[in-house]
Amino acid sequence: MELIQQNPELSAYLAVDEVIDHEHPLVRATVARLREDHTDAYSYAKAAYEFVRDTIPHSNDVGDLRVTWRASDVLEKRTGICHAKSHALVALLRAASIPAAFAYQRLTLGDTPDTGFVVHGLIAVRLDGAWHRQDPRGNRPGLGAEFSADGERLEWTPRAEFTEVDYPVLFSEPHPAVLAALKAAPDRPYLWKTLPEAL
Template sequence: MDPSVSPYGPLRADRPDLDAYLAADEVVDHRHPAVMERAAALRRADPVATAEAVFDFVRDRIDHSADVGRWSAAYRASDVLAAGDAICHGKAHLLAALLRANGIPAGLCYQRLEVLHGLNGVLLPGSSWWVRLDGRGNRNGADGRFATTPAAEQPAWTGEPTLDRRHCATVYAATPPVLLDGLRRARPGVTGFDYLPLELPGEA
C-alpha cells in the first residue's frame, strides 16, 4: 500500500507558502493567551506526539454541540476553548490553532454531507503529505482517528465517497468567506445547521 494515497482523495494546499498555515487570524487566533497556554500543556517531546495529544484533546474534551445539546455558536478558536463545545467547524478551528501554536502547519478542509462538514489538513514534521484529521468527536456513529499518512486517514464519517458524501481536495489556510459568513449568523442556544453552506465555490 502506498502511504501517500488517501482513500478519500488527494489534498492540495490553497497557498504556496507554508507560513500561511502557521499564521494567526481572527478565527484561528492561536496568539490568544488561553490558546497558547493550552497548546503548551499539550506539547510533547516530539511533534507527532504533540499533534496526537492536540487531536485527542479536541476530539474528546471539546464537545460537539449536537452530541450534548449545548449550542455555544462559538467558531473562533479561543471562544471554542472557553465554551467547551462547538460544531465541527469550531472544533477544526481550535485544532488548527493548537497545532499552529506548536509550530505544526495546519489548515482547514471539508467534506460534503447533508451540510458542509469541517475537518483539518495537517502537515506533520518530516512529511511531504497533507493528512486529514477529523476531531468532530466520536459519538452518534462518528469514529475519527489520528493518522500520520494519507493511507491511514480515518475521518469521523467514513464509507465510499459519493457525489453527496465526498471530501473536498483543498486545504485552506483560512476559513472560506462564504462559510465564515454563515458561522457569524449562528446564535447561542439555537439548534441546527441552516446557516451553513452545502458546498464551497470551486469545490462543487
C-alpha cells in the same frame, strides 16, 4: 485522494488571525500543558487532536445551543460544531509551529440524499513533509475517528452514489461561506438552517 494546497506558501498555514488566534493566552497555556508530556511534533499533534476531539463536546451531541467560531472561545466555552473544533485544533497546532489547514466534505444530513446536505469541517496537519487529514468532531456511538499519519481514519467516507464529496483543497483560512454562517448565527438551530450545503 491527492490533497491540494490552496496557498503555495507554507507560512500561510501557520498564520494567526481573528479566528485562529493562536497568540491568545488561553491557546498558549493549552499548548504549554500539552507540550509538557509531548515534545516531538507527531506526539504533540496527536495529543492536541485528542484534546479537542475528547474534551470539547460537539454542541449538537450535548444539546448546547451556543455557537462558537474563534479558537480561543471554543477552548474557553468548551463547545462547538465540527468547524469550530477544527478552528481550535488548527490554532493549537499552529501555536506549536506545526502547519495546519482546513479541509471539508459535503455529506448528507441523513441516510439518503433527499434529506439534504451540509458541509462538514475537518483539518489537515503537515508532518514529515506530507499532509494528513484528521477529523476532531468527536466520537459517539457509531462514529470513531482516530489520529493517523498512516492512512486516514476519519468519521465519514463520502459516498459517490449519494453525491457526497471529499473536497481535495486544503485552505489556509476557514472557508468564507462557513465562517460567515458561524459568525451570523445567534444559536445552533439558526446555524443549521444557514450552513452551506456545498462549497
